Amino acid sequence: MERINLDQIVSKVNTLPTIALVYDRVCEMVENPDVSAADLGKAIAEDQTLTARLLRIVNSAFYGFPEKITTVTRAISILGFEPLKNLVLATSVMKFFDSDGSNCLGARLANLWSHSLACAVSARALAKRIEHLNPEEMFVAGLLHDIGKVVLLQTFPEETKCIFSLVKVKGIPFLEAEHEVIGVDHPQIGSILSKQWKLPPRLGESIALHHSPNMAQSDAQQTAAVHLADILARALQFGSGGDDSIPTLNRSAWDALHLPMTRLEPTMIEIEREYFRSLSLLRPSY
Amino acid sequence: MGLISINELQPGMKLERPVVSLQGALLAAQGIELTLKHIRLFKTWGVTEADVEGANQQKEHMTEEQVKALEESIDAHFQGNLHDAVMDEIARVAKKLLTSRRQSVNLEPADGTY
Numbered sequence: 001m002e003r004i005n006l007d008q009i010v011s012k013v014n015t016l017p018t019i020a021l022v023y024d025r026v027c028e029m030v031e032n033p034d035v036s037a038a039d040l041g042k043a044i045a046e047d048q049t050l051t052a053r054l055l056r057i058v059n060s061a062f063y064g065f066p067e068k069i070t071t072v073t074r075a076i077s078i079l080g081f082e083p084l085k086n087l088v089l090a091t092s093v094m095k096f097f098d099s100d101g102s103n104c105l106g107a108r109l110a111n112l113w114s115h116s117l118a119c120a121v122s123a124r125a126l127a128k129r130i131e132h133l134n135p136e137e138m139f140v141a142g143l144l145h146d147i148g149k150v151v152l153l154q155t156f157p158e159e160t161k162c163i164f165s166l167v168k169v170k171g172i173p174f175l176e177a178e179h180e181v182i183g184v185d186h187p188q189i190g191s192i193l194s195k196q197w198k199l200p201p202r203l204g205e206s207i208a209l210h211h212s213p214n215m216a217q218s219d220a221q222q223t224a225a226v227h228l229a230d231i232l233a234r235a236l237q238f239g240s241g242g243d244d245s246i247p248t249l250n251r252s253a254w255d256a257l258h259l260p261m262t263r264l265e266p267t268m269i270e271i272e273r274e275y276f277r278s279l280s281l282l283r284p285s286y
Numbered sequence: 287m288g289l290i291s292i293n294e295l296q297p298g299m300k301l302e303r304p305v306v307s308l309q310g311a312l313l314a315a316q317g318i319e320l321t322l323k324h325i326r327l328f329k330t331w332g333v334t335e336a337d338v339e340g341a342n343q344q345k346e347h348m349t350e351e352q353v354k355a356l357e358e359s360i361d362a363h364f365q366g367n368l369h370d371a372v373m374d375e376i377a378r379v380a381k382k383l384l385t386s387r388r389q390s391v392n393l394e395p396a397d398g399t400y
């Protein structure tokens with residue numbers, strides 16, 4: 001099996017579904033002070049699948065709004081531009097985990113989605129208890145942390161098979177198997193994707209460094225929280241990140257969070273509850 | 287009727303609502319009686335829970351051996367990370383939550399902290 005070089009990844013990333021388009025436009029519009037909720041609503045409404053998903057989420061028990069929200073414009077006026085932006089990103093990402101490939105690929109992506117959702121829920125729960133972190137932003141960071149793995153699974157099927165085999169046979173973490181088989185890893189791939197999608201630097205960094213949080217520069221706390229969220233999601237056995245092991249907690253990351261150890265139990269209880277609630281958002285209405 | 291975790295599903299249970307995969311594909315229709323094949327299919331597709339008839343009345347009680355076995359498997363996942371106080375705490379809480387997930391018990395923090 002040959003090593004993959006980063007140029008190959010860049011070119012594959014360019015062939016991926018243009019999930020980023022709507023998000024790009026949304027970001028631009030949100031930055032623009034002359035843009036109204038109605039303008040933004042109109043832009044999003046052009047993507048029907050996204051609109052349907054967004055509305056289902058805002059109308060779910062998740063947000064607990066008493067009135068039924070029927071337009072994106074109304075959703076924006078209630079939620080605000082920033083939360084809406086994060087919601088658009090989260091909703092767009094969902095379709096990235098789809099596949100019409102073999103059963104094995106489908107199951108692996110499904111497990112990866114569960115794990116990513118658990119990490120998102122965990123990151124948000126942590127952010128509520130850590131002063132400078134924004135829960136909505138952290139939800140998105142958790143959701144995207146393993147996006148590099150999704151790219152790998154979707155665009156390098158042969159290499160993916162080898163990596164999963166190696167994990168099973170040697171009992172090593174996915175990250176290690178990646179290095180052995182292809183020489184690059186999912187944080188690097190995720191980093192390339194985040195540059196392509198022009199994600200905010202803090203977000204790109206937490207994707208690139210969630211396994212080595214001590215190297216974070218633009219926001220050590222955010223990356224540290226994603227690192228811990230990944231550990232919590234694995235400890236609670238929601239889905240699968242590709243292997244069964246739980247990464248060692250990076251000490252400097254833990255210290256950067258200033259989270260008392262006694263907060264862990266209530267946080268994990270909240271994660272347990274919120275994960276099952278979030279999962280119900282992915283069901284189509286019937 | 288109620289949602290129960292995939293680990294609690296047994297052949298013979300009847301679905302109150304259809305089971306769909308995370309991508310929205312229909313895996314089993316409403317009203318069918320589950321077989322082992324269904325349960326295996328759900329696991330392959332990463333389904334974590336299903337809505338079955340009479341679920342609220344069911345509470346699985348785990349024997350001491352079962353609890354011990356579960357805790358040992360959790361320790362195995364933590365593989366050598368347990369020399370650290372924080373990881374120890376995470377493992378402790380994980381054991382508590384995973385055991386209660388199996389037993390469908392509701393948990394609140396012991397001292398009501400947030």
